Amino acid sequence: MITVKDLHKSFGDNEVLSGIDAQVEEREVVCVIGPSGSGKSTFLRCMNMLEEITSGEVIIDGESLTDPKTNINKLRAQVGMVFQHFNLFPHMTVMENVTLGPRKVSSKDKAEADQLAKALLDKVGLADKAQAYPGSLSGGQKQRVAIARALAMNPKVMLFDEPTSALDPELVGDVLGVMKDLAKEGMTMVVVTHEMGFAREMGDRVIFMDKGVIQEEGKPEQIFDNPQNERTQSFLSKLL
Amino acid sequence: MLENLQEIFSSPHYTNTLPFLWRGMQLTLLVTFVGVFIGFIIGSFIGLMRLSKNKVIYGIATVYIEAFRGTPILVQALFLYFGFSDFLGINFTAIQAGILVIALNAGAYIAEIVRGGVESIDKGQMEAGRSMGMTSTQTMRYIIWPQAFKRMIPPLGNQFIISLKDTSIFAVISLGEMTYLMRQYVSTTGDPFVPYIMLCLGYLIITIPSMVILRRVERRLDV
Ligand SMILES: Nc1ncnc2c1ncn2[C@@H]1O[C@H](COP(=O)(O)OP(=O)(O)OP(=O)(O)O)[C@@H](O)[C@H]1O
Numbered sequence: 001m002i003t004v005k006d007l008h009k010s011f012g013d014n015e016v017l018s019g020i021d022a023q024v025e026e027r028e029v030v031c032v033i034g035p036s037g038s039g040k041s042t043f044l045r046c047m048n049m050l051e052e053i054t055s056g057e058v059i060i061d062g063e064s065l066t067d068p069k070t071n072i073n074k075l076r077a078q079v080g081m082v083f084q085h086f087n088l089f090p091h092m093t094v095m096e097n098v099t100l101g102p103r104k105v106s107s108k109d110k111a112e113a114d115q116l117a118k119a120l121l122d123k124v125g126l127a128d129k130a131q132a133y134p135g136s137l138s139g140g141q142k143q144r145v146a147i148a149r150a151l152a153m154n155p156k157v158m159l160f161d162e163p164t165s166a167l168d169p170e171l172v173g174d175v176l177g178v179m180k181d182l183a184k185e186g187m188t189m190v191v192v193t194h195e196m197g198f199a200r201e202m203g204d205r206v207i208f209m210d211k212g213v214i215q216e217e218g219k220p221e222q223i224f225d226n227p228q229n230e231r232t233q234s235f236l237s238k239l240l
Numbered sequence: 241m242l243e244n245l246q247e248i249f250s251s252p253h254y255t256n257t258l259p260f261l262w263r264g265m266q267l268t269l270l271v272t273f274v275g276v277f278i279g280f281i282i283g284s285f286i287g288l289m290r291l292s293k294n295k296v297i298y299g300i301a302t303v304y305i306e307a308f309r310g311t312p313i314l315v316q317a318l319f320l321y322f323g324f325s326d327f328l329g330i331n332f333t334a335i336q337a338g339i340l341v342i343a344l345n346a347g348a349y350i351a352e353i354v355r356g357g358v359e360s361i362d363k364g365q366m367e368a369g370r371s372m373g374m375t376s377t378q379t380m381r382y383i384i385w386p387q388a389f390k391r392m393i394p395p396l397g398n399q400f401i402i403s404l405k406d407t408s409i410f411a412v413i414s415l416g417e418m419t420y421l422m423r424q425y426v427s428t429t430g431d432p433f434v435p436y437i438m439l440c441l442g443y444l445i446i447t448i449p450s451m452v453i454l455r456r457v458e459r460r461l462d463v
């Protein structure tokens with residue numbers, strides 16, 4: 001589903017990604033872990049061109065992001081993104097947040113978009129908040145709306161950048177629950193996370209990143225219980 | 241002094257100036273409203289150009305803004321009404337020239353208001369829009385602009401009041417707004433004190449309510 005080939009990304013002179021090769025299969029859940037500043041967010045953001053790629057290639061469902069012929073907006077619509085700080089549209093109701101993409105990008109009519117949004121809000125447990133504004137929601141509710149909003153584009157892949165890091169501990173579970181449901185339904189997901197429990201339980205594969213490269217990857221049991229790389233060992237030992 | 245005071249209280253000019261004030265106020269308001277409205281359109285474009293990554297577009301906008309903010313509006317009016325029309329052979333009426341000067345001048349200030357408003361919106365909003373597959377134009381239109389516009393309302397209101405007062409300089413191009421008519425009144429009657437008080441009141445009667453409304457709107461936007 002996603003192929004990343006020798007991806008490099010620099011901000012000015014600062015090389016943040018130094019040659020990343022990775023593969024995400026359809027229906028696979030890949031969790032990305034690593035210390036702060038290691039380039040996890042940048043890696044994720046390169047996968048839908050929120051960051052310009054310095055060199056290398058990202059191919060999503062057969063289409064290369066760097067190919068000038070690729071319609072980047074069309075491709076982005078197929079890649080859902082969930083941000084650490086939700087980035088909901090504060091001037092719109094929950095319903096309008098979720099229907100905006102279907103209406104303006106997928107050209108659905110209002111009735112169709114509303115129906116879709118209702119189903120998605122129901123799925124994330126927020127059907128009763130349809131007419132609320134984001135400002136009146138808790139962090140966990142906001143993030144679930146953000147997930148519904150991304151799902152409304154019917155994406156092939158979902159990217160999550162630390163979706164629970166900005167939440168109060170007691171609200172983390174609701175969001176992780178929605179993500180687990182998604183994973184079980186077979187959604188292809190790339191999740192940057194500090195929730196090692198989630199990575200262990202739901203991850204088909206865990207990627208450990210540090211200093212702009214993938215230091216180690218493998219099945220969760222392998223990474224968490226028997227890490228081979230010294231940096232992985234030291235990172236995980238600090239978490240305990 | 242006492243005599244003077246008595247004269248002032250019994251002056252006929254309070255009522256005699258009213259028809260002129262009323263006529264002038266209509267023109268003042270017309271030039272201000274139309275001018276600031278066009279200025280808002282100009283300012284929106286120039287302000288968005290100021291946010292462009294394209295150096296040429298950014299440069300044009302910057303030159304425009306600095307040129308109009310760096311010269312007095314009186315000079316702009318003289319230049320446009322006398323200099324420019326002479327040079328191009330276009331004959332603006334005073335009202336057209338006045339509207340144009342307010343539009344161009346307010347446009348420069350509004351451009352900075354627009355830029356500030358758009359820049360104040362969290363970058364994550366643009367990213368969220370783009371990541372859904374919306375174009376940058378769509379994201380601007382549906383997500384950034386409505387939020388930015390709300391923040392622009394207080395400074396736009398201020399600009400309206402500034403432009404309203406600026407129209408007084410159009411007395412030099414005989415536009416026929418409040419200040420011009422009152423100056424004429426004074427030069428025919430030879431009596432400046434009361435007519436100019438009335439002129440001040442003529443402006444205050446518009447600006448004070450505007451400021452009160454603006455405060456209220458500001459307070460409501462804050463919550
Ligand atoms: N827009 C930017 N401009 C310049 N430097 C940036 C930019 N975005 C990220 N960086 C730098 O790139 C490096 C990697 O950042 P990134 O956000 O990808 O790390 P991360 O692994 O997601 O960290 P965290 O766990 O703290 O979120 C950091 O050193 C950061 O300062």
Ligand SMILES: [Mg+2]
Nearest residue numbers: 040041042162
């Ligand atoms: Mg990050």
